[in-house]
Amino acid sequence: xxxxxxxxxxxxxxxxxxxxxxxxxxxxxxxxxxxxxxxxxxxxxxxxxxxxxxxxxxxxxxxxxxxxxxxxxxxxxxxxxxxxxxxxxxxxxxxxxxxxxxxxxxxxxxxxxxxxxxxxxx
Amino acid sequence: xxxxxxxxxxxxxxxxxxxxxxxxxxxxxxxxxxxxxxxxxxxxxxxxxxxxxxxxxxxxxxxxxxxxxxxxxxxxxxxxxxxxxxxxxxxxxxxxxxxxxxxxxxxxxxxxxxxxxxxxxxxxxxxxxxxxxxxxxxxxxxxxxxxxxxxxxxxxxxxxxxxxxxxxxxxxxxxxxxxxxx
Numbered sequence: 001x002x003x004x005x006x007x008x009x010x011x012x013x014x015x016x017x018x019x020x021x022x023x024x025x026x027x028x029x030x031x032x033x034x035x036x037x038x039x040x041x042x043x044x045x046x047x048x049x050x051x052x053x054x055x056x057x058x059x060x061x062x063x064x065x066x067x068x069x070x071x072x073x074x075x076x077x078x079x080x081x082x083x084x085x086x087x088x089x090x091x092x093x094x095x096x097x098x099x100x101x102x103x104x105x106x107x108x109x110x111x112x113x114x115x116x117x118x119x120x121x122x
Numbered sequence: 123x124x125x126x127x128x129x130x131x132x133x134x135x136x137x138x139x140x141x142x143x144x145x146x147x148x149x150x151x152x153x154x155x156x157x158x159x160x161x162x163x164x165x166x167x168x169x170x171x172x173x174x175x176x177x178x179x180x181x182x183x184x185x186x187x188x189x190x191x192x193x194x195x196x197x198x199x200x201x202x203x204x205x206x207x208x209x210x211x212x213x214x215x216x217x218x219x220x221x222x223x224x225x226x227x228x229x230x231x232x233x234x235x236x237x238x239x240x241x242x243x244x245x246x247x248x249x250x251x252x253x254x255x256x257x258x259x260x261x262x263x264x265x266x267x268x269x270x271x272x273x274x275x276x277x278x279x280x281x282x283x284x285x286x287x288x289x290x291x292x293x294x295x296x297x298x299x300x301x302x303x304x
Binding site: 001005006007008009010011012013016017020021023024025027028 | 142145146149150153154157158161162165167170171174175178179182183236237238239240243244245247248266267294297298301
């Protein structure tokens with residue numbers, strides 16, 4: 001083996017490295033948005049469930065409120081309502097949003113549930 | 123210890139107002155070196171692009187866990203190494219027909235892709251390297267092409283310097299024998 005074999009033979013398309021940071025930052029933001037929407041959905045379900053619980057339907061059984069939460073989750077997963085629409089049904093949507101944005105932009109943006117490495121090989 | 127430039131990048135990332143600028147600076151600083159390491163492992167540009175993007179997305183996600191005991195490059199390299207090896211493992215599991223394994227796809231790419239510009243000898247060397255087990259290939263690339271000191275390779279792979287030296291020595295022997303045969 002000699003020095004000439006050390007030459008880098010791997011080429012990249014022109015401008016590849018110029019565009020890459022923008023592409024990766026966009027990908028990162030999309031991931032953040034996905035998590036953000038999931039949190040909106042969870043918060044909306046919780047708040048609406050509580051509203052039903054302490055509001056007009058105060059006399060109903062706990063099973064009834066559990067059923068409402070399940071129904072709301074089904075509506076979201078079936079695409080009948082989206083997370084934003086559910087949020088609009090809440091009594092204090094701005095407070096929920098403020099809380100979610102604060103959480104989403106904290107350092108641990110996507111939580112610690114996902115491992116850094118799929119399988120630590122070394 | 124983290125170099126001064128790393129400290130500047132980390133300080134930008136720490137503040138929400140300058141975080142994107144910090145991430146951009148981190149990429150501009152290290153993307154070509156990290157890409158080079160990944161590309162030598164996965165060979166195909168499109169695959170290297172995927173693995174590189176995932177490496178940086180993971181790095182951004184976990185940057186708050188970086189403890190500054192090593193250089194940012196070493197830390198990034200470690201993520202890139204794991205991403206590359208995991209990627210190759212997944213590829214292996216997708217191929218069921220022995221004639222069409224991923225190693226052959228990579229070897230063929232070396233001969234046919236417009237994103238390879240080496241001469242016959244350089245391509246032959248790459249094909250000989252491809253025949254090594256993946257971890258040995260990785261150690262060979264780090265030492266031979268990137269001139270990384272054994273101590274840094276040891277930090278990245280969490281393997282003893284002695285074991286790395288032995289692995290590199292075996293890799294060189296195997297490659298030389300392979301080149302002699304052709």
